[in-house]
Amino acid sequence: MTTSRRRSSGSGEHRVPAHDFHAPVLLEQAMSYLIERDGLYLDGTVGGGGHAEAILARCPGCRVLAVDRDTEALDAARERLSFGADRVVFARMSFRVAPRHPLVREEKLAGALLDLGVSSHQLDHRHRGFTFRRGARLDMRMDQSTPPSAADYLAEAPRDALARALREGQAPRPAAVAARIVRRRASRPFATSDDLVAVLEAVLRRRAGHAEKARLFQALRIRVNDEIGALTDGLPAIRDALRPGGVFVGISYHSVEDAIVKRAFRDWSDPSHGLPPRLPVRAADLEPLGRVLTKKPVTAPPGETEVNPRARPARLRAWRKAA
Ligand SMILES: C[S@@+](CC[C@H](N)C(=O)[O-])C[C@H]1O[C@@H](n2cnc3c(N)ncnc32)[C@H](O)[C@@H]1O
Structure with missing residues (x-):
């Protein structure tokens, strides 16, 4: 405090x-x-x-x-x-x-x-890492002195916990997105919004809509900050x-x-x-x-x-x- x-x-x-x-x-x-x-x-x-x-x-x-x-x-x-x-x-x-x-x-x-x-x-400023606009780093912490950032969370969270968090936050296709995150992070860490949007679009097999991206990013933000x-x-x-x-x-x-x-x-x-x-x-x-x-x-x-x-x-x- x-x-x-x-x-x-x-x-x-x-x-x-x-x-x-x-x-x-x-x-x-x-x-x-x-x-x-x-x-x-x-x-x-x-x-x-x-x-x-x-x-x-x-x-x-x-x-x-x-x-x-x-x-x-x-x-x-x-x-x-x-x-x-x-x-x-x-x-x-x-x-x-x-x-x-x-x-x-x-x-x-x-x-x-x-x-x-x-x-x-927080939403509008790219440096805060809440936005799904292109090229924003994945941070999403309200308190920037306390780990984990969104990128850290995506690197470490067990698949089941990830799927649960995405489901609770009403992200689209939570189980499939969690599985895809785990698969991707084995070869390349998550760094920017583009990485997460790419996972969502791979699961959907099409371009993700604004509302779908918003729901995924919101679910992750809610988990990262233990809201x-x-x-x-x-x-x-x-x-x-x-x-x-x-x-x-x-x-x-x-x-x-x-x-x-x-x-x-x-x-x-x-x-x-x-x-x-x-x-x-x-x-x-x-x-x-x-x-x-x-x-x-x-x-x-x-x-x-x-x-x-x-x-x-x-x-x-x-x-x-x-x-
Ligand atoms: C919707 S904004 C509040 C706007 C404010 N009522 C105004 O008129 O400007 C939400 C704020 O709550 C803060 N916040 C969210 N969860 C919090 C928590 N658990 N403890 C303290 N602040 C929190 C966020 O950092 C953010 O600044």
Whole structure:
């Protein structure tokens, strides 16, 4: 964990203006659920700082713990949030362990936001190695200080684990692609996006479409960053760090992530959640941990998706801890 209030010198040649970094998705909707009271808010995926900016700008009594695994994101967020520097603390860490941050140990959270997945900056900049555009090196790490990169993972992962990860991430033809990866790596290591696209096209026996490449690269990215593990561990840990009445907002871009958020929020709203089965108590006598605020997931309106197509798959869900 690295924590700092200082402005950093940035990431050299890859520094981008904070407002070009990422357009925040479902901003109004997220704020309408999230900000109710003064206090400490966790932005567990601060990215370019768009959502955190709105929290600080709209709520003078709010402070933000701004967390991201990515140093380039934290640099951009520092710049964007400089107007409220005395109300924000930055931490390079996974949101999975954010509840262990000293600030959260001191004070329970008034609210928490996870805007999952990757930022436009990560996707669009070739040096980050998330893109399937030609010639990009295969990296895909949000935290570039922690191995393995995507190329390392493709070099080492056992075939079964690879197939499972591709299936879980909804990549096309997961078993056949995993087998082909293992065959190819015996003679030549994976280095660039072209190598992985070539494997996919060999399996499909035709040129791969944009959506097929996107699904393969997304599945690999989810595995390389252990995104499902972080979400599965992070959700209950962050819930426990909320103060009574605190709100938890999750925005997902992949159906697997959305299903995890949906199930967690639903389970925590069930009065018998966490109790051993067949206890001699009536559900009506039990209090749930909280309640779901969004009966259905909130999606981006056409006005937003026209301007920002990356908002199209977004699903927002909100949950409030019992007071
Ligand atoms: C969709 S972007 C967030 C954009 C942000 N809400 C904004 O308005 O600019 C997702 C960000 O979450 C970060 N991220 C993803 N998983 C993470 C994790 N487990 N812990 C911390 N940051 C994570 C990524 O590095 C990325 O910067």
